[in-house]
Amino acid sequence: MSIRPPGPLQLTEPFLTFADQQLEQLNRNRCFQHLALYLSQAGDKDRPPLVLIRQLSAAERTLPPADADPELRHPAQERRWYPLRDGELILGALRADLVPAEAWDPQRDQQLRDGAAALSHALARDLECLQLRNALEQQQSQLRTMVHQLRNPLSALRTYAQLLLRRLESSSEHRPLVEGMLAEQNQLNRYVNVLDSIGQPALSGRQPEPAPLMLPPDSSAVGTSLQQQLMPLIERAKAMATLQGRPWHGPDNWPAWATESARVAATAEIVANLLENAFRYSPPGRAIGLMPLPSGLCIWDEGPPIDPDERDAIFQEGVRGRRGRDRPGTGLGLALARQLAEDDGGTLELCVEPSRLAAELPQQGNAFHLTWSEPEAPT
Numbered sequence: 546m547s548i549r550p551p552g553p554l555q556l557t558e559p560f561l562t563f564a565d566q567q568l569e570q571l572n573r574n575r576c577f578q579h580l581a582l583y584l585s586q587a588g589d590k591d592r593p594p595l596v597l598i599r600q601l602s603a604a605e606r607t608l609p610p611a612d613a614d615p616e617l618r619h620p621a622q623e624r625r626w627y628p629l630r631d632g633e634l635i636l637g638a639l640r641a642d643l644v645p646a647e648a649w650d651p652q653r654d655q656q657l658r659d660g661a662a663a664l665s666h667a668l669a670r671d672l673e674c675l676q677l678r679n680a681l682e683q684q685q686s687q688l689r690t691m692v693h694q695l696r697n698p699l700s701a702l703r704t705y706a707q708l709l710l711r712r713l714e715s716s717s718e719h720r721p722l723v724e725g726m727l728a729e730q731n732q733l734n735r736y737v738n739v740l741d742s743i744g745q746p747a748l749s750g751r752q753p754e755p756a757p758l759m760l761p762p763d764s765s766a767v768g769t770s771l772q773q774q775l776m777p778l779i780e781r782a783k784a785m786a787t788l789q790g791r792p793w794h795g796p797d798n799w800p801a802w803a804t805e806s807a808r809v810a811a812t813a814e815i816v817a818n819l820l821e822n823a824f825r826y827s828p829p830g831r832a833i834g835l836m837p838l839p840s841g842l843c844i845w846d847e848g849p850p851i852d853p854d855e856r857d858a859i860f861q862e863g864v865r866g867r868r869g870r871d872r873p874g875t876g877l878g879l880a881l882a883r884q885l886a887e888d889d890g891g892t893l894e895l896c897v898e899p900s901r902l903a904a905e906l907p908q909q910g911n912a913f914h915l916t917w918s919e920p921e922a923p924t
Contacts, residue, residue, distance in 0.1 A: 556584075556598065560671035564664060568601040571641075571660045576653070578603050578623070579642040582664065583611055585635055595638060603644065625649070627661035631669035639664060692741045699737065703730045721780050728777040771803045774813045779835060782820050786833060789824065794834030803837050811885040812842070812915070815893070818878040819844040819913050826869040827911075836903055841891070841916035843899070847907040850897035859895075882913075891917040 568580045579602045583595040595611035602608070611617060623643040629636045639661045643649065706726045713720050779795050786793030816835070823833045827846040836843045851859065851866055858864045862880040879893075886893040894914050899906035902914060 555675070556668075557671050557674060560667055561599065563667050564599045565601075567660050567664055568599060571656060572601055575603075576644060576647045577601070577641055578644045579608065579640065581608055581640040582629075582637065583640065584637040584668070598637075623647075625654070625657070627657050629661055629665040629668055631665060636665060636668050636672070688740060688743065692737055695737055699730060699733055703727065706730065721776075722784065725777040725780045725784075729781070770805055771812055772799050775816060775835075778813060778816055778820060782824070782833070782835070785824055789829065791827075791830050792832035794832060794836070796835060796837050798837075800837050800839060811889055815882045815885050815915060816842065816844060818882040819915075822878050823911075825872060826866070831910075832907070834906075836906065838902060838914075838916075841914065843902050843906070843912050843914050845899045845906055845910055845912035847899075847910040850909055851895065851911055856895050856897070860893075879913075886915055889917070891915060 564582055568582065571577070572580055579600060581600040581602075582598050584598050586594060586596050597608055597610060600608055608614060621642070623645070625641050627639040627641070629638060639657065641657050706723055710720065710723045710727070713723065783793050783795060820833075820835070823844060823846045827833055827848040831846055831848045833846045834844075836845070849868070855864075855866045859866055860879050860883045863876040864880075865876040883893040892915075894916075896902055896912040896914055897910065898908060899910050899912035900908045902912055906912065
């Protein structure tokens with residue numbers, strides 16, 4: 546009879562089902578009085594070192610804990626133990642007690658060794674899954690706490706920016722900077738909302754839907770032109786260039802398609818990533834710029850061209866160029882930018898001779914050329 550003794554351990558149901566199947570298979574000839582599976586619990590003085598988690602017995606009797614079982618105080622010829630190992634670590638043990646009429650033989654011993662090996666592997670993987678699950682739950686809890694704590698200072702920053710905007714004259718040259726702050730705060734709120742959804746535990750029995758690459762489309766961008774969407778980024782880039790003491794070259798003229806209602810909602814996300822990369826990795830004092838082109842956009846810098854062997858690899862997730870490995874970063878920006886471009890039917894390519902894209906650009910540098918399948922696609 547298969548007995549499931551209660552215990553504090555929370556192993557997964559698939560492993561427990563597998564353990565029951567293994568014990569049944571090992572005792573298919575009904576030659577064992579007891580087959581019992583124990584799990585090690587070292588380091589806890591209040592619990593026995595071996596905890597019974599499954600047993601298969603001829604009698605309807607639950608075996609006592611290993612340290613309290615009087616039958617285990619003396620060696621018995623009919624009983625053998627088989628350790629459950631994961632490398633050098635002892636995870637537990639398989640106990641086998643023959644019925645009085647049976648005797649040990651090499652074949653029976655080997656079957657138990659094989660069974661113990663299968664149980665060892667399954668138990669090790671099950672414990673790993675439980676550790677990962679606990680770690681994930683802790684991360685989700687920490688993420689939810691962080692998201693909650695982020696909302697208050699973000700709300701305060703928005704309030705301060707709104708108050709500052711009210712105090713500025715409509716003709717003040719500082720209004721675009723404050724309006725840019727409000728736009729960035731709105732963007733941060735969108736990121737926080739996405740983080741909040743990531744931190745929510747999945748419903749039991751339901752597979753989580755694939756996560757979006759970055760953010761859902763910004764509803765506030767619907768009906769606005771690409772020029773309007775990019776102006777806050779351009780103002781921020783201009784301010785960043787001033788702080789870093791480097792030249793900034795923004796667009797003087799916009800093509801017609803950039804001033805009409807934009808269809809591609811992710812373009813601002815792509816440009817934000819490209820500008821962030823340019824300011825982070827371009828050497829100090831080197832110019833950075835954004836130029837609209839007939840078929841798309843170009844974000845460029847006049848720093849040293851990226852090495853030939855890295856020009857494809859930098860678009861892979863987590864890959865960073867040699868020159869930037871001593872600076873903070875994740876290696877995600879270019880991968881995300883290219884994926885967003887391709888999702889919208891476009892391309893993102895690196896050109897180390899920017900003047901090939903437009904005569905007024907530097908002859909050497911790094912120009913990231915964002916294009917769409919048709920010249921009018923962004924509209």
